[in-house]
C-alpha cells in the first residue's frame with residue numbers, strides 16, 4: 001500500500017501540474033483576462049512607490065535643528081556654543 005511506483009509518482013506529478021494550471025487559469029480569468037505583471041513590471045512599480053514615499057517623507061519631515069559645537073579653550077571638550085562646560089568654563093558666545 002505504501003510502496004512507491006513510477007506510475008504513482010507520475011500520476012501525483014500530473015495531478016499537481018493540473019491543479020497548478022487550473023489555478024493559474026482561474027487567476028487570469030479573475031484579473032479580467034490581463035496578463036500577470038512581469039517581474040520587471042513589479043520591480044518598476046515597487047521602485048516607483050519607494051521613490052514616491054521617500055519624496056513625500058522628505059517634503060514633510062523638517063530639517064532637525066543643528067547645534068554648533070565649539071571646543072572648550074580650557075579642556076578641549078566640544079560643547080554647545082553658549083553653554084557651560086563641565087570643567088567650569090562658561091562660553092559667552094561670539
Ligand SMILES: [Zn+2]
Nearest residue numbers: 072075085087
Ligand atoms: Zn571645558
